[in-house]
Amino acid sequence: MEFEHSPVYGEQKCGFAALIGAPNAGKSTLSNQIAGGKVSIVTHKVQTTRARIRAIAIANSTQIILIDTPGIFKPKRKLDKAMVEAAWGGAKDCDITLVVIDAAKGLNDENKNIVKQLDRNNSKNVWLVLNKIDLIKKEKLFALAEEFNNFYPFSHSFMISADKGHGVKQLVAKLEVVMPESTWLYPEDQMADIPTRLLAAELTREKLFLKLHDELPYSLTVETEKWTEQKDGSVRVEQVIYVQRTSQKKIVLGHRGEMIKNIGQKSRLELAEILGQKVHLFLFVKVRDNWLDDPERLRQMGLDV
Ligand SMILES: Nc1nc2c(ncn2[C@@H]2O[C@H](COP(=O)(O)OP(=O)(O)OP(=O)(O)O)[C@@H](O)[C@H]2O)c(=O)[nH]1
Numbered sequence: 523m524e525f526e527h528s529p530v531y532g533e534q535k536c537g538f539a540a541l542i543g544a545p546n547a548g549k550s551t552l553s554n555q556i557a558g559g560k561v562s563i564v565t566h567k568v569q570t571t572r573a574r575i576r577a578i579a580i581a582n583s584t585q586i587i588l589i590d591t592p593g594i595f596k597p598k599r600k601l602d603k604a605m606v607e608a609a610w611g612g613a614k615d616c617d618i619t620l621v622v623i624d625a626a627k628g629l630n631d632e633n634k635n636i637v638k639q640l641d642r643n644n645s646k647n648v649w650l651v652l653n654k655i656d657l658i659k660k661e662k663l664f665a666l667a668e669e670f671n672n673f674y675p676f677s678h679s680f681m682i683s684a685d686k687g688h689g690v691k692q693l694v695a696k697l698e699v700v701m702p703e704s705t706w707l708y709p710e711d712q713m714a715d716i717p718t719r720l721l722a723a724e725l726t727r728e729k730l731f732l733k734l735h736d737e738l739p740y741s742l743t744v745e746t747e748k749w750t751e752q753k754d755g756s757v758r759v760e761q762v763i764y765v766q767r768t769s770q771k772k773i774v775l776g777h778r779g780e781m782i783k784n785i786g787q788k789s790r791l792e793l794a795e796i797l798g799q800k801v802h803l804f805l806f807v808k809v810r811d812n813w814l815d816d817p818e819r820l821r822q823m824g825l826d827v
């Protein structure tokens with residue numbers, strides 16, 4: 523007699539891996555690399571990621587849910603505090619915590635401060651990920667791994683280049699082994715768990731981060747206000763860029779609106795590619811000096827306040 527093979531419960535594995543670390547360590551790059559697509563925005567600037575973002579990867583019969591988090595730094599503003607709380611909160615209840623380090627920076631004060639805060643009772647689930655190994659000499663790398671392991675008893679250490687993909691396979695293979703038996707939480711073809719409206723706002727914020735200098739990226743936020751599916755299959759998206767001062771609004775708009783036009787174009791093209799749909803994007807700039815203290819603005823970016 524033959525039994526019908528029931529849904530693969532018992533064979534499937536699924537678990538959570540949080541990526542934490544200093545700003546700019548390459549957490550989002552790694553999360554995207556493992557998920558195999560753009561889920562989190564990436565820039566050369568610190569504090570790019572502002573909330574927890576879930577990316578999803580599959581390795582054979584294992585679903586790995588990656589929690590990308592904001593970088594950990596000394597918070598000053600309300601937004602900073604919510605970001606750092608989101609980062610530490612991301613590591614809570616995760617099966618594995620991956621501590622992502624910019625290897626070129628090494629065990630500096632910033633990284634020491636983060637490692638010091640790791641739970642020593644949970645060290646078997648805390649792994650060291652030395653990233654950006656393309657930037658330092660191999661000989662230095664092993665000494666660096668040792669230095670970190672003397673500071674905290676990481677249960678595993680990996681040396682990778684998230685950007686180039688080096689060493690990432692080995693990391694994923696190890697994650698696959700340790701993830702608990704469980705049914706998958708997401709459908710097989712889902713790569714991210716982020717509302718589309720938020721993803722769209724993030725894409726625009728990424729372009730603003732890349733184009734604008736000094737403090738301006740940290741003085742603005744982007745929200746998707748309207749999302750209208752059109753009869754012709756395209757979508758009309760309206761977004762607001764909140765800045766704190768009129769002088770900042772002028773810079774965002776640029777001479778004769780060139781800056782915002784350029785940003786809108788780049789964001790629209792990328793969004794259209796991700797959605798597989800034509801996009802009409804409309805950007806508005808509003809001055810709101812207190813947006814950083816407005817809980818609603820923080821909630822809109824996916825932060826708990
Ligand atoms: N050379 C090199 N650069 C990398 C590597 N991984 C990431 N980067 C670069 O490092 C910068 C920061 O990357 P992100 O992924 O945004 O860093 P993050 O840790 O998410 O930063 P926050 O969101 O600000 O906390 C970007 O310019 C990346 O292209 C790597 O393996 N090698």
Ligand SMILES: [Mg+2]
Pocket residue numbers: 549550551562563564570571591592593
């Ligand atoms: Mg990031």
